[in-house]
Amino acid sequence: MNYYDQVAEAAGFLRAMLGPINPRIGMVLGSGLGAVAGAIAYPIVVPYAEIPHFPKSTVEGHTGRIVAGYLGGVPVAAMQGRVHYYEGYTPHQVTFPMRALGALGLRSVVLTNAAGGIAEGYKVGQLVALSDHINMMGWNPLAGPNEPRFAVRPGAGLRFFDMTEAYSKELRALAREAAAEEGFPLEEGVYLAVSGPSFETPAEIRAFRGMGATLVGMSTVPETIVARHMGMEVLGLSCVTNLAAGLSPTPLSHEEVYEAGQRVEQRLVRLLERIAPRMAARVETPSEAAEREL
Numbered sequence: 079m080n081y082y083d084q085v086a087e088a089a090g091f092l093r094a095m096l097g098p099i100n101p102r103i104g105m106v107l108g109s110g111l112g113a114v115a116g117a118i119a120y121p122i123v124v125p126y127a128e129i130p131h132f133p134k135s136t137v138e139g140h141t142g143r144i145v146a147g148y149l150g151g152v153p154v155a156a157m158q159g160r161v162h163y164y165e166g167y168t169p170h171q172v173t174f175p176m177r178a179l180g181a182l183g184l185r186s187v188v189l190t191n192a193a194g195g196i197a198e199g200y201k202v203g204q205l206v207a208l209s210d211h212i213n214m215m216g217w218n219p220l221a222g223p224n225e226p227r228f229a230v231r232p233g234a235g236l237r238f239f240d241m242t243e244a245y246s247k248e249l250r251a252l253a254r255e256a257a258a259e260e261g262f263p264l265e266e267g268v269y270l271a272v273s274g275p276s277f278e279t280p281a282e283i284r285a286f287r288g289m290g291a292t293l294v295g296m297s298t299v300p301e302t303i304v305a306r307h308m309g310m311e312v313l314g315l316s317c318v319t320n321l322a323a324g325l326s327p328t329p330l331s332h333e334e335v336y337e338a339g340q341r342v343e344q345r346l347v348r349l350l351e352r353i354a355p356r357m358a359a360r361v362e363t364p365s366e367a368a369e370r371e372l
């Protein structure tokens with residue numbers, strides 16, 4: 079079976095499992111940020127292992143299930159746990175779940191991650207909205223034949239497409255407003271993706287800073303690329319879980335990353351509860367909006 083048909087089958091399975099829930103927003107919850115799933119009301123939980131062709135996460139702290147339900151009153155589908163290239167998955171496997179969310183009809187996604195802070199002044203536990211990214215993974219998930227049928231909007235699904243606003247400026251503005259209401263500032267940053275799994279060397283971090291990166295991590299960028307290929311709008315949120323290599327007196331560990339994520343997840347929950355209705359309003363048809371207001 080070809081890749082497109084596999085994605086269609088996975089999406090068809092999800093559609094059947096979700097029953098009455100018709101998600102408006104997709105979310106990917108990064109390392110240690112899974113608590114958002116616990117805040118979803120009337121949840122329907124689908125383990126990745128049950129979804130046809132879905133890759134299964136092998137990293138601790140990445141649960142591996144889709145939780146669909148209501149956040150801030152909006153029907154959402156959240157991926158609790160993602161798969162990474164460093165686990166041995168191919169670029170197509172890494173981005174399979176995003177393709178499935180697109181095939182489910184989602185046009186707006188929030189991608190969250192744990193990241194190392196490169197910019198001076200970042201504090202552990204801070205949330206940062208991505209304004210742009212730098213792909214240093216050494217690959218692009220769209221290599222290979224183009225598949226225009228993945229498009230979720232007219233004009234999307236092209237072989238070559240614009241990435242000037244990979245992360246929606248308007249969604250960033252919504253997020254900033256929501257953060258201000260919660261009483262914290264939301265800075266913007268540039269996320270640089272490496273393939274991992276080793277953390278960076280201090281020399282790499284110095285080089286990345288010179289390139290304009292303020293955050294470093296091992297995910298998100300492939301998902302953003304396929305989301306933009308499909309014509310979805312993307313909000314990227316990083317949690318600074320540690321200072322990048324060479325900037326902190328202590329060596330980096332996965333535990334540190336995971337625990338820092340856990341410390342901010344309640345803040346992330348509140349932020350997303352505020353953002354969800356505003357994001358939904360941008361992609362809903364009038365009848366969907368009326369249905370949600372009931």
Ligand code: HPA
Binds near residue numbers: 195319335
């Ligand atoms: N480097 C790469 N990935 C990460 C880091 C880091 O410092 N922190 C969390 N994910």
